[in-house]
Amino acid sequence: MPPSSQDLLALGEAIRAARKNAGLSQEQMALKAGIDRAMASALERGTRNVTLSNLLKVCRALDEHPSALFKRWERIAGWKT
Numbered sequence: 001m002p003p004s005s006q007d008l009l010a011l012g013e014a015i016r017a018a019r020k021n022a023g024l025s026q027e028q029m030a031l032k033a034g035i036d037r038a039m040a041s042a043l044e045r046g047t048r049n050v051t052l053s054n055l056l057k058v059c060r061a062l063d064e065h066p067s068a069l070f071k072r073w074e075r076i077a078g079w080k081t
Contacts, residue, residue, distance in 0.1 A: 009046035010077035016044045017072055018064045032061035 019029050030040040034057055042048035043058070050058075059066045073079070 005046065007073075007077060008049060011050070011073050012044045012046035013076045014069055014072035015058060015062075017076075018062045018069055019044070022062045022064070024062070029058065029061050033057040 019026065022029075024032070026040045026044065027037050030037040033040070033054070035054055039048065039054070040058075043050050043054075055069075056066065059069055062069075
């Protein structure tokens with residue numbers, strides 16, 4: 001089952017928060033991650049379903065451990081276990 005649009009929006013917010021915390025613009029993040037700036041923008045807006053490969057590239061570019069990014073996502077999405 002694909003992620004819901006709310007999940008993608010929350011992940012986008014988590015990526016944006018991590019990028020801002022790193023002090024990078026979308027363009028700088030995209031260049032460091034080796035992805036297109038339009039893709040970076042779509043990820044932050046939650047309009048693109050990110051592949052694991054690209055998500056790991058973004059995490060490395062932001063110097064953010066994937067588990068830390070998912071913790072951000074959990075808080076934003078209100079994930080309950």
